[in-house]
Amino acid sequence: MTPLTATATASRGAPPPAPETGLFSLADLTAETVSRLVERTLELRRDRTAHADPLSGAALGILFALPSTRTRTAFTVAAVRLGAAPLAYGPGDLHLPTDEAVEDTGRSLGSMLDGLVARPAGSLDDLRRLSRHGHLPVVNAMTPEEHPTxxxxxxxxxxxxxxxxxxxxxxxxxxxxxxxxxxxxxxxxxxxxxxxxxxxxxxxxxxxxxxxxxxxxxxxxxxxxxxxxxxxxxxxxxxxxxxxxxxxxxxxxxxxxxxxxxxxxxxxxxxxxxxxxxxxxxxxxxxxxxxxxxxxxxxxxxxxxxxSMKLSGAMAVLEWALGAQDDRGAKAGL
The missing domain is CATH 3.40.50.1370 (Aspartate/ornithine carbamoyltransferase)
Known part of the structure; x- marks a missing residue:
């Protein structure tokens, strides 16, 4: 896996925002991309070893500011099975509740993490800003607007x-x-x-x-x-x-x-x-x-x-969002 943090650390000042990457809304994807993710979910359900550790060496943030049983467990286990090291953050672990700017949090996380799965206390727009300012792939694990996974x-x-x-x-x-x-x-x-x-x-x-x-x-x-x-x-x-x-x-x-x-x-x-x-x-x-x-x-x-499908679904989403950045659905014209 190619490290995704280099652009965030190359300059002395804050880097300019980048195009957001990850999974924010199914409205961002074509029907073909949705279908491929569904089929990959089923493949990984049939055989959870049907991959080559695509996230080996990656550090994945798992931020849940709201309760979760299935989604949080699924993404944590999925990260391990794909070769990544998950870092768990609870509702009081980051400085966002103390009014640190979302952009500043994104820049800091993006300089150290290779991806972030988040169920924030805020909105979908907060996740998009984290991604843009942190140059960081972000997966929406549920916001008030949508639960895409x-x-x-x-x-x-x-x-x-x-x-x-x-x-x-x-x-x-x-x-x-x-x-x-x-x-x-x-x-x-x-x-x-x-x-x-x-x-x-x-x-x-x-x-x-x-x-x-x-x-x-x-x-x-x-x-x-x-x-x-x-x-x-x-x-x-x-x-x-x-x-x-x-x-x-x-x-x-x-x-x-x-x-x-x-x-x-x-x-x-x-x-x-x-x-x-x-x-x-x-x-x-x-x-x-x-x-x-x-x-x-x-x-x-x-x-x-x-x-139970959430586990293979999380594996398919992580594999795609962190490892297939050239396959962006509508953004790639698919």
Missing amino acids: QGLCDLATLRLTLGSLDGLRLLYVGEGNGTATALALALSGVPGCEATFACPPGHGLPDGLLTTARKRAAPVGATFTCRDSARSLPAGVDVVYTSRRRTTGTGESDAAWRERFRPFHVDEEFMTRRPGALLLHDLPARRGDEVSGAVLDGPRSVAWTQA
């Missing part, structure tokens, strides 16, 4: 369980959070996909995201429908997907949220009306809130396959 994991899980995704019919029920955003962008490259997103009023997908997803979906005939009511939702679907309200477990300021989300609860009756549909859930789950325990643990749930 979850979207890749979801597609890989569906490929594994259903085979071809062409014509997939999916019903998403719950909060229009970063998982839902990544899912919409991931599905926008699936030919003939019919996706319905049912979210309580005021908790739907961002308008700008829908515009982007629909524009990306038009060439392959994929469609997106949004509902703010749980009435008359489609029954003929292949997949039901739900997600926990406030997935990181951060404080809930709205005491009445359960009442608004109750009609969107996925229980046995909900699934009985959709015979043959699989259940996806990004976890963590609140049994009894967004989903019943009987459904989550039942025979149609692939949530646990979905969770």
Whole structure:
């Protein structure tokens, strides 16, 4: 692996910002690049040794300022299996909470690290700035705007369980959070996909995201429908997907949220009306809130396959983001 820190240390002053590199949003990638990452995820799931230690000698920062069980574990183990040395940072370990500029943090980390996986307390823009000013590949491990590696994991899980995704019919029920955003962008490259997103009023997908997803979906005939009511939702679907309200477990300021989300609860009756549909859930789950325990643990749930897919997904993303900088999807004209 070619060291990625040389440009950050070559000059005496702060180097000028560079083009950002890494994985920030699935909107930055073409459908072809998304598909290749999904297929590579499946290859590494079948054989986790199907690589030549592409990150041997690399130092990878693992920054999680918010809780994580699966994503943090997956990227830490993935780094080790690909030959990198992971350095873990918790919410109070860097000077960002003490008001150090994001740009200054990026310059410092970029002079020592070969890459960074981050779930920040801030926004997606903070990750882009870290990358530009640190000349550092950065992987978005979830921001309020999007959870892109979850979207890749979801597609890989569906490929594994259903085979071809062409014509997939999916019903998403719950909060229009970063998982839902990544899912919409991931599905926008699936030919003939019919996706319905049912979210309580005021908790739907961002308008700008829908515009982007629909524009990306038009060439392959994929469609997106949004509902703010749980009435008359489609029954003929292949997949039901739900997600926990406030997935990181951060404080809930709205005491009445359960009442608004109750009609969107996925229980046995909900699934009985959709015979043959699989259940996806990004976890963590609140049994009894967004989903019943009987459904989550039942025979149609692939949530646990979905969770285990995160490891090979993290390996595929790290291999690509740190080792294939010439394969930048839309940025390389692919």
